[in-house]
Amino acid sequence: MIQLVKESALIDLLFPFYFIVDKQLKIIKTGKSLSRFMREEISFEEAFEIGSPAYGVEYTCDSIISNASKVFILSLRQNKNNLSIKGQFVPLHDHDQLLFVGSPLVNSEEEMKKNNLLISDFALHDSQIELLHQINALKKAQQRSEEEKIDLLKHNEDLLNLSRETEVKNNELRKINSELDNFVYCVSHDLRSPLLSIKGLLALVFNAYDLNIDVDKYLRMAENSINRLDLTIQEILEYSRNARRAVNYEWFDMRILALEIFHDIQMLSDIPLQFIPAMPLETKVYSDKSRIAVLLRNLFSNAVKFRRTEILDPRIGFSMSIHNNHYQFVVSDNGIGMQDDILKRIFEMFYRGSSALPGTGLGLYISKEVLNKLGGDISAESTLGMGTNITFTLPIQQA
């Protein structure tokens, strides 16, 4: 130890807070760290208050020497941050001097910072600094996990808000949907009602009077317009119905349904149409009957509408075949057919391939939408002047 003191550079390195007092407890030397906190040439008692041992130590050399085996905690009187140092006294030079070797006593990094202490201010052997580091690391980890916890909570809350928002939006959408359904229903009814009364009155006129040929012609034209408008309203209603109403599966006989619909169309069109069904033995399917009825009505009435007027045997073919997991149906006609550039657009909304014939441009669009709803598919092939085949599929469903 004596040797050490001579090499003040070394002792500075080992105990940067060391100091040496003489027999009168006058501080005669301070370590490089301690010297930052005090002037030299000051008495021990002026500089330090003995915090520990709490009793029995007086501010005399002899008293300190007799307690030299004890650990001292000295607080720096001139330091406003209550910095203390902890260490032991070692007698030097036949008890003429006392060497204090120790280290600052701090509990946290904050305290270190407050006193501008660096790691190099601590005694080289001081485990306190390592402990402090560990505590610090722990604290940081804790802080991180705390932050992560807060992040998670926040994230959770965000998700909860999102799902609440989604629910509100869903409810709004449901409400809008049902309102729209009602709206379309009311509008179609209120538009249709006066139209139908005009239609009825016209029928009355045609029935009751021998009309002048011009008057008859004009009234027939008016009747045509009314029928067209009525058809548009019906199709708009059909579209909205398909879009909004839930699919309603039931067993029904496809052959019978097709025959019924063909019958209805033939009654209306007043044309000697041939219907040629090619069906398998089993024609019962499990699907949405009212949607399939809409679909068949659209396809059959197209075949009627786009027939070749010059031929004597306009006909509609309807075939059904059963495959692995789906049914395939083909509606074929020997009508006017169409060119490829028209063919590829016929399933578009409001697309009309011909301005010569009445239509809304909705029929095939609705048909495609119906099959979308039912998990099926639709396609078309056509030869101009020869006829058109519309093929659609439906998944085979189990009840």
Added chain:
Amino acid sequence: MKNNLRFILIDDDDIFNFLHQAVIKEVIPHAEVLAFQSSKGAMDFVKSDKVSETIFLIDIRMPELNGFDLIHSIQELPEEAIRGSRFYFLTSSLDDRDRARGLSFDIVSGYLEKPISIEKIRELTGF
């Protein structure tokens, strides 16, 4: 079919009442046709008078009491009050829910679409 056939038309749109009356008269000139513009008026009449052997043509969408409400009230009446009468909905509604609901009433014989045709009247009456 009896010759003294009676019809009761209930429709808030008076043009339809006129039109349907004309169509009925076209088929059966001597038919008695009564028209009401509200369910309430029709109901008051049904309560005050025997309406046996009458064909009712009832619109569905009407203000205040609609056609369903009217059929509902008529169903509550004692059977002899409406003996031999037939009830039809006659509507411009395309809604299949209306059709299903209309046909779910025991006393309702059919669901007809406006405007009623001469053929339909012949079919209903056998004239």
